Structure formats: structure tokens, C-alpha cells
Amino acid sequence: MADSKNISENIEEYLEVLYRNGSNGEQVSTTTLSKELGIAPGSVTQMLKKLEDLGYITYTPYKGAVLTDEGMKIAQKITRKHRILEKFLLDVLKIKEENVHDQACEMEHTLSDEAERALCTMLHHPDLCPDDNIIPACNFDFESCQECFSQKDFDQIMNRKFNLLSISELNSNAEGTISFIRGSSELLDEISALNIKIGSHLSYEYNENRVGNHYLVVIDDEELNVPLEMANNIFIRI
Known part of the structure; x- marks a missing residue:
């Protein structure tokens, strides 16, 4: 498995806030970062210049910063660990809800990829943290959770070379290739029954296309109303 870069906790915190406010390529202002x-x-401005030099963001003075592909990869990874830890602390360890966020913040920087994977499996591939925010997809090179579960030797797992966003995270005029589907075998069967599969082309034109708990998308030239539970777990390459 490819070695991860050693990235400081401070940098991870910045990238996490940038992801939380701009996961779809939105520009995040210095003011927003300063407040959060x-x-x-x-x-903040000094750090943004450093992050740009490292290749993690594109920074425009007086306007803000946008994550690069490399910055997005790191930001998703640390955000995923934080939200899985929140789920574990609340649902399994029964930590007081008001303490969960701060404890997850302390733990996220030291949680190994192997331990993250084990937590994900134990929690049955969760899609939402306790605050109902999407848990990003893992960065392991699998097309489904079943593939991940069948690989017992963690040292044989490779990292995915591209980033993913779920349908429910997309902004208007987004499109890409379905590259990962998360969840139990039952959920995968339900998704497959709608003829949604790895390699299909998906487009999402307008945020207004979300009606109630469904997203109107076009998959391989066919319009489909995708329920929220599925939308949280179908990821496209971005």
C-alpha cells in the first residue's frame, strides 16, 4: 500500500475546513476560515500561501481558496476519519453527544488507515455522521464495500488515484463516472435493480432536481429518481 505523506495537524485542520465549506470547488473566503x-x-493568509506552495489549494488574494485534487484527497481523508470517529464515539462508546466532536478532533489525526477501515466495517459502512453530514468515501481502490471486505490483507490494499463525491454532495451541472458504491449487499442489490452500475455516466443538472428525499439524475441517458439513501452511497469520479 502506498505510504501516506506526513502532514501536520494544522494543515489537516485547514484542509478540513476548506472541504466542509467548498467540497464542490467553491471558493472559501479568508473570513470563513478565520471564524471557523x-x-x-x-x-490565515500566510497559511493559505503556504498551502498553495505545497500544491494543496489555489489561492486568490481577497477572494479565497479552492482545494486542488491533492488537497481534496487529504481533506476528504481527514474528514472521513473525523465523522467515522464521531459515529463510533456516540453509537458504540455512548460518549455524551456534546463531547463527541471535540474528542473526534483529537483522535482523527492519529487514527491509522487500517483502524479507519476496521471501524468502517464494524459500523457497517456508515454514510452519515451524527450531525447527518456525509461521510466521504474511503480512498481505497475498491468499487464496493464487498470488495473491501473480501480483501483480508490490509498491506495488499492500494489507494484510489482519483477523488469521489456522492450524488447528494453534487452541485448544479455536475457529471462524472460512477466509480464506487457503498453499503451492504442488500443496498447494492437495490441499486443494481435500478440499472445503476460502476462505469455508468451520471449527470445532475440543477439543485432544484432534488424533490423531497429524491434526486433526479440522468444515468446513461435515462432519467432516474434516486432515493436519498442511495444518493448518499453512489459516488462519481470528479
């Missing part, structure tokens, strides 16, 4: 991180705007 509790750091002076001048210090």
Missing part, C-alpha cells in the same frame, strides 16, 4: 479556526485573518 479562531485564527487572525493575517495568519
Whole structure:
């Protein structure tokens, strides 16, 4: 398995906030970062310049920052660990809800990829954290959770070379190739019954196409109303 870069907790925190506010390529302002991180705007600006030099963001003075593909990869990974830990702390360890976020923040930076995978399996591939935010897809090179479960030797697992977003995370005028479907074998069967499969082309034109708990999308030239539970677990390559 490819070695991960050693990235400071401070950098991970910045990238996590950028992802939370701009996972679809939206520009995140210095003001937003300053407020969420509790750091002076001048210090934020200095860090953004450093992150740009590292190739993690594209920074435009007086406007804000956008994650690059590499920055997105790191941001999704740390966000995923945080939200899985929140789920574990609340549902399994029964930690008080008001303490869950802070404890997950402390633990996310030291949680190994192997332990993250084990938590995901134990929690049955969760799609939402306790605050109902999407848990990003793992960065392991699988097309489904069943593939992951069948690979017992963690050292043989490779990292995915591209980033993913679920249908429910997409903005208007988004399209891509379905590359990962998360969930139990029962959910995968339900998705397959709609003729949704790995390799299909998906497009999502307007946010108004979300009606109630369904998303109107076009998959391989066919319009489909995808229920929210499925939308949370069908990921396209971005």
C-alpha cells in the first residue's frame, strides 16, 4: 500500500475546513476560515500561501481558496476519519453527544488507515455522521464495500488515484463516472435493480432536481429518481 505523506495537524485542520465549506470547488473566503479556526485573518493568509506552495489549494488574494485534487484527497481523508470517529464515539462508546466532536478532533489525526477501515466495517459502512453530514468515501481502490471486505490483507490494499463525491454532495451541472458504491449487499442489490452500475455516466443538472428525499439524475441517458439513501452511497469520479 502506498505510504501516506506526513502532514501536520494544522494543515489537516485547514484542509478540513476548506472541504466542509467548498467540497464542490467553491471558493472559501479568508473570513470563513478565520471564524471557523479562531485564527487572525493575517495568519490565515500566510497559511493559505503556504498551502498553495505545497500544491494543496489555489489561492486568490481577497477572494479565497479552492482545494486542488491533492488537497481534496487529504481533506476528504481527514474528514472521513473525523465523522467515522464521531459515529463510533456516540453509537458504540455512548460518549455524551456534546463531547463527541471535540474528542473526534483529537483522535482523527492519529487514527491509522487500517483502524479507519476496521471501524468502517464494524459500523457497517456508515454514510452519515451524527450531525447527518456525509461521510466521504474511503480512498481505497475498491468499487464496493464487498470488495473491501473480501480483501483480508490490509498491506495488499492500494489507494484510489482519483477523488469521489456522492450524488447528494453534487452541485448544479455536475457529471462524472460512477466509480464506487457503498453499503451492504442488500443496498447494492437495490441499486443494481435500478440499472445503476460502476462505469455508468451520471449527470445532475440543477439543485432544484432534488424533490423531497429524491434526486433526479440522468444515468446513461435515462432519467432516474434516486432515493436519498442511495444518493448518499453512489459516488462519481470528479
